[in-house]
Structure formats: structure tokens, C-alpha cells
Amino acid sequence: MCRTSPRSGRMGRPRNADADTAILEATRAALVDLGWSKLTMGDVAARAGVAKTTLYRRWAGKSELVVDAVAVLFDELRLPDRGSLAADAEGVVLQFAALLERPETRTALMAVVAESTRDEALRARIRHAIVDRQKRLVLEGRRRAQARGELPYEEDESAAARTADLIFDVVAGAVVHRSLVSAEPVDTEWARGFVTLLLGGLAAAAATSPPRSETNSRGHTW
Incomplete structure (x- = not known):
């Protein structure tokens, strides 16, 4: 960990x-x-x-202290191996939502995010201690899906990194908004619909991307 x-x-x-x-x-x-x-x-x-x-x-x-207090909670997240990319993604979305339901996570995260709007150094610490570290879940999911043959291996590392960043932003943004802003439940039905939409969007983007000779990429990534 x-x-x-x-x-x-x-x-x-x-x-x-x-x-x-x-x-x-x-x-x-x-x-x-x-x-x-x-x-x-x-x-x-x-x-x-x-x-x-x-x-x-x-x-x-206290800014540094609170960020680290939040970061260790997010380090508890694990990508479950449920046999498919869709099932794995659904599992981590539900796990993330459950973490946000805990009062200590919700209070601490909202406090540091609000404070960071006035503090660039704090914003950078949040990126380093929480955001960048939790991108491991996206990278792990991609490696696992590639090993199963669900996704191709990418040759263009910079393009793969950009897509991984985008996926992380979409997942984190949707779950945080649903849980903390809208105060709506992130249940199995919602998670399944969200993952279906996410993976469908990735597949559509890959199908309409320029030929490999122009992009040096084999397609979408997780």
C-alpha cells in the first residue's frame, strides 16, 4: 500500500x-x-x-496534515478482480462511493478542496498525494484488461497516459458529484449504467480515431 x-x-x-x-x-x-x-x-x-x-x-x-489524513483513506482503495473490465470498474466505483460515505472522508475531502481554491500549494499537494497516487487504479485496470485480451497494448505511451488521465477525471468527477454534490446514492444499478456509458464512449472514440499511421496508437485504453 x-x-x-x-x-x-x-x-x-x-x-x-x-x-x-x-x-x-x-x-x-x-x-x-x-x-x-x-x-x-x-x-x-x-x-x-x-x-x-x-x-x-x-x-x-494543518493544510499538509489534512491532505495526508485524506490520502491514507484513498490508499485503501483496491481494484477488485471480478473477471472482466466492466465488472472490475463497477467494483471500484462502488468501493469509491462507499469511502465517500464515511463522515471523516467526506468532511476532510470537501474541506481541503474548498481551501485549495485559495491556495495553489495546497492544490498541488492534493494532486500529488491523492490524485496522482490514485491513478494507479486506472493503470492497473488497463494492464489487467490487456492481459485478458480485452484491450490492445498501446504503442504511443503519451496518448495512453492522456487517456488514462481522462478516464480518472471522468470516474472521480462523476462519483464525487453524485455522492457529495447531488447527494444521490451510488448503488449497483447506477454504477453499472455509468460503467456501460464510460466503456461505450471509449469504444466509440477508438472506432473514430485517426489511423495508426497518424496517431501511432492502437486504440482506446483503460
Whole structure:
């Protein structure tokens, strides 16, 4: 499992994994109870049972801390092997939606996203710690589908990377909007319809793409 490494490159005493876990759990709990505006590093330290200096050795401030507290939750996501690309995608969509239903995930994610609209450094940290890391699910799904013979192998790596980014944006955007903005359920029926639409769109795009001689690509990707 991929984990955050807050303030990587800093010298000092070795990290304590148990303390980090307690701090990140305390951060999420404090966010649910207090909200972003009232949350302080002192609140988190008191809940985690550590000195405030311990937090500042690891994180420069609460923005970094909250992003890492959210990131470890998203690291729990796994792409299930259900025998087909469509079934795998449906499974991870449902898993993602279930994660967003948890109060600590919902509160923390919405808080950092809202705050990032005024903080470019925070936005970059969200991209690095959450978005870029979770693109692994798209890449894993593509590799698995290629091994099954469901998708061709791409020769144009840059085109494949752009499509993977687009797929991630579509999936994340749709599920977050459905769960957190519209407050509608992401159930099996919705997930199945969404995946059908997504894969159908990819197939249509591949069918209408320019010949391989122009694109150096074999078709769509997952």
C-alpha cells in the first residue's frame, strides 16, 4: 500500500508509524467535530496524545496534515478482480462511493478542496498525494484488461497516459458529484449504467480515431 511521506527529505529522528496513524486518525475526527475553520494543530495533538512539536516535525501546518489524513483513506482503495473490465470498474466505483460515505472522508475531502481554491500549494499537494497516487487504479485496470485480451497494448505511451488521465477525471468527477454534490446514492444499478456509458464512449472514440499511421496508437485504453 502506498503511504504518504510528509515532509520527505527532512533529517531528524526516525518516524513512528503508530504515532503517524494516531495523528492522522485524530485529524479526521477533529475535522468531523470542529470543521476546517476551528481545527488547530493543538486540537490534533491533544486528541492523538502527542506533543504539538511532534506534529510540526512532520507537517508544516494543518493544510499538509489534512491532505495526508485524506490520502491514507484513498490508499485503501483496491481494484477488485471480478473477471472482466466492466465488472472490475463497477467494483471500484462502488468501493469509491462507499469511502465517500464515511463522515471523516467526506468532511476532510470537501474541506481541503474548498481551501485549495485559495491556495495553489495546497492544490498541488492534493494532486500529488491523492490524485496522482490514485491513478494507479486506472493503470492497473488497463494492464489487467490487456492481459485478458480485452484491450490492445498501446504503442504511443503519451496518448495512453492522456487517456488514462481522462478516464480518472471522468470516474472521480462523476462519483464525487453524485455522492457529495447531488447527494444521490451510488448503488449497483447506477454504477453499472455509468460503467456501460464510460466503456461505450471509449469504444466509440477508438472506432473514430485517426489511423495508426497518424496517431501511432492502437486504440482506446483503460
